[in-house]
Amino acid sequence: xxxxxxxxxxxxxxxxxxxxxxxxxxxxxxxxxxxxxxxxxxxxxxxxxxxxxxxxxxxxxxxxxxxxxxxxxxxxxxxxxxxxxxxxxxxxxxxxxxxxxxxxxxxxxxxxxxxxxxxxxxxxxxxxxxxxxxxxxxxxxxxxxxxxxxxxxxxxxxxxxxxxxxxxxxxxxxxxxxxxxxxxxxxxxxxxxxxxxxxxxxxxxxxxxxxxxxxxxxxxxxxxxxxxxxxxxxxxxxxxxxxxxxxxxxxxxxxxxxxxxxxxxxxxxxxxxxxxxxxxxxxxxxxxxxxxxxxxxxxxxxxxxxxxxxxxxxxxxxxxxxxxxxxxxxxxxxx
Numbered sequence: 001x002x003x004x005x006x007x008x009x010x011x012x013x014x015x016x017x018x019x020x021x022x023x024x025x026x027x028x029x030x031x032x033x034x035x036x037x038x039x040x041x042x043x044x045x046x047x048x049x050x051x052x053x054x055x056x057x058x059x060x061x062x063x064x065x066x067x068x069x070x071x072x073x074x075x076x077x078x079x080x081x082x083x084x085x086x087x088x089x090x091x092x093x094x095x096x097x098x099x100x101x102x103x104x105x106x107x108x109x110x111x112x113x114x115x116x117x118x119x120x121x122x123x124x125x126x127x128x129x130x131x132x133x134x135x136x137x138x139x140x141x142x143x144x145x146x147x148x149x150x151x152x153x154x155x156x157x158x159x160x161x162x163x164x165x166x167x168x169x170x171x172x173x174x175x176x177x178x179x180x181x182x183x184x185x186x187x188x189x190x191x192x193x194x195x196x197x198x199x200x201x202x203x204x205x206x207x208x209x210x211x212x213x214x215x216x217x218x219x220x221x222x223x224x225x226x227x228x229x230x231x232x233x234x235x236x237x238x239x240x241x242x243x244x245x246x247x248x249x250x251x252x253x254x255x256x257x258x259x260x261x262x263x264x265x266x267x268x269x270x271x272x273x274x275x276x277x278x279x280x281x282x283x284x285x286x287x288x289x290x291x292x293x294x295x296x297x298x299x300x301x302x303x304x305x306x307x308x309x310x311x312x313x314x315x316x317x318x319x320x321x322x323x324x325x326x327x328x329x330x331x332x333x334x335x
Contacts, residue, residue, distance in 0.1 A: 003055060010045055014065060017042055021068050039069035092266035093310030095259045095320025096229055100306075103232025110189060110228060114197045121201025128205060131198065141206035147199065151215060152283035160279025167223060167271045171230035175260045175267075178234025179241060179253065185234035192227055196220075214288040218295035219278035222302060226270045233260055259320035273298060 017038040020031055027035065046062040049055065096103075121127050128137060140146045170188060177184035196216075203212035237256050244252035281294050 003058075006045075006049070007058065010041075013038055014042060014045075014062070017065060017069060021065075021072060024072075035069065036073055039066065039073055042066055042069065087262065088266070089309055090313040090318050091262055091320050093306050094313035094318035095233075095263050095310075096266070096306045097310030097314045098319060099229070099233045099236055099263075102236040103229045106189070106232040106235065107225065107228035110193050110224075110231075114193045114200065117194065117197035118200030118204065121198060122204040125205075128202065131202070137202060137206075141202050141208060143208075143211075147203060147212060148215065151278065156279040156283070160275045163219075163278050164268075164272050164275030167227070167275065168268045171226055171267045171271060172264045174227070174230040174234040175237070175264050176234075178237035178260070179257070180238065181241060182235050182238030185231050185238065189227070189231045192224075196224075210288075214292065215282055218282050218291040219274045221295045221299040222277070223271065223274035225299060225302065226267045226274065230263070230267055233263055255319070262320050270302060 017035065020027060020035045020038065023031065042062060043066050046059070046066055049059055049062065121131070131137070132140070138145070170192070174185050174188055177188075199212055199216070200209065203209050237253070237260055240252050240256050241249065247255070277295060277298060281291055284291065286294075
């Protein structure tokens with residue numbers, strides 16, 4: 001292809017398309033029809049240019065022109081409250097429900113591992129000595145020690161915001177990094193399990209396991225469930241790289257990846273609730289049974305939400321992926 005001849009032959013059409021795009025809503029019906037025809041021709045020109053005579057400057061110009069034309073021709077779909085409602089009542093719970101075969105085993109194995117590690121730490125003084133000096137351990141586990149004052153050491157609102165941010169970041173990392181063959185997810189999950197096991201082991205060795213559970217369970221049930229959901233979904237995404245199933249690897253990753261990103265938003269809301277419980281309920285003066293009851297109710301409400309709304313949406317074909325219109329809104333490409 002002679003690039004100079006090609007540009008000379010078609011630059012008038014490109015300039016005309018640019019002019020029509022600048023007119024926007026002031027276009028007449030005939031001009032709108034002309035814009036569609038020029039958009040299709042320019043997309044073809046872009047395809048020919050990319051395959052035969054790549055020129056960075058000209059390719060960039062035509063790519064931008066085609067993108068603007070496509071946005072004008074197809075229109076821009078705006079998010080609405082209906083989309084948010086559909087996401088919360090169908091998309092998110094369906095995605096969590098469909099991934100239950102991954103996050104439930106993840107939760108069971110993690111809890112068992114935390115229990116075993118906690119028992120090992122609690123019954124082996126040499127392991128405790130490797131964690132911290134004896135006086136530091138006493139400062140952690142004594143009545144009024146750091147494990148207890150941790151939840152009331154900052155104003156409730158700022159503490160809840162800090163906890164929410166940290167947990168939401170960990171959940172998002174599990175979801176996003178799952179594509180790296182699951183390895184980062186396993187590490188993040190292990191760190192969380194280890195932290196829980198250390199608390200269980202040290203407080204049980206001091207004879208204060210009931211106090212520790214009374215502080216952890218109100219917010220920890222919902223918080224850990226959200227982390228397990230994120231980890232299980234991340235592991236599922238990582239396994240998709242290895243075994244994409246009937247779809248191509250690219251299509252399977254795109255589908256699961258879009259659902260995972262949506263779950264990151266949903267889990268951020270779940271973790272906001274657990275953060276509020278941790279900031280306002282856990283350090284409150286309520287009796288232990290009342291605080292644990294609030295945590296259990298929040299956990300049961302979430303599970304009912306997933307299994308009732310999510311199960312119904314999943315049986316109706318919901319996957320948590322974007323709808324057909326959203327999936328088709330990919331980056332512009334030449335025809």
